Ligand code: SF4
C-alpha cells in the first residue's frame with residue numbers, strides 16, 4: 463500500500479466500527495444472568511431443619527490450590543449443637559483475594575455442605591471485607607426454621623440427616639428418594 467493511503471486504512475477501521483452493533487453493558491443498572499453453573503460466591507448449606515451440613519473436616523481447605531480457605535472444627539454437645547453428628551465448622555473463612563474460582567473445594571466436600579452460587583459481585587474497597595466468614599457464607603434459614611444451636615430431630619441419627627430423612631419441622635420422615 464502506498465504511504466499516502468495508510469491513514470485512510472486506519473480511518474476504515476473507525477468507519478466500520480461506527481456501523482457495528484453497540485455492545486456496551488449497562489452494569490450495574492442492568493445485570494446479565496450468568497451461565498447456570500457459573501462459579502460465584504460459595505455457600506455453606508443447611509439441612510432442612512436448619513442444622514449446618516459442614517462437619518469441620520477441613521477437606522475443602524486441603525483441596526484448595528490457592529490456600530484461600532481456613533476452617534476450625536469443634537465438637538457439638540447436647541446443649542449446643544450446630545450440625546448432626548460429632549463435629550461442626552466453628553470458624554469458616556474464604557479469602558476472596560486468593561480464590562480463583564476453580565471449584566476444587568466443592569468437589570472435596572464429603573457432605574455437600576459447600577457449593578457455589580451465581581453471585582459474582584465480590585468487589586470491595588478494602589482487603590478485610592473480602593475475607594468472608596460464616597455470617598456471609600451460610601445459606602439463609604427458610605421461613606419458620608429455628609436457627610442452630612438446637613437438638614437433632616427426635617430418634618434421628620446423623621445418617622438420617624445425610625439421607626434426607628429429616629423434615630423442615632425437625633421430624634423423621636421417609637427417605638427423600640423413596
Ligand atoms: S474455588 Fe478453588 S481457589 Fe476458590 S476456595 Fe475453592 S478450591 Fe480454593
Ligand code: SF4
Pocket residue numbers: 515516517518519520521522523533551570571572573574575576
Ligand atoms: S465445607 Fe465440607 S469439606 Fe469443608 S470443612 Fe465443611 S464439611 Fe468439610
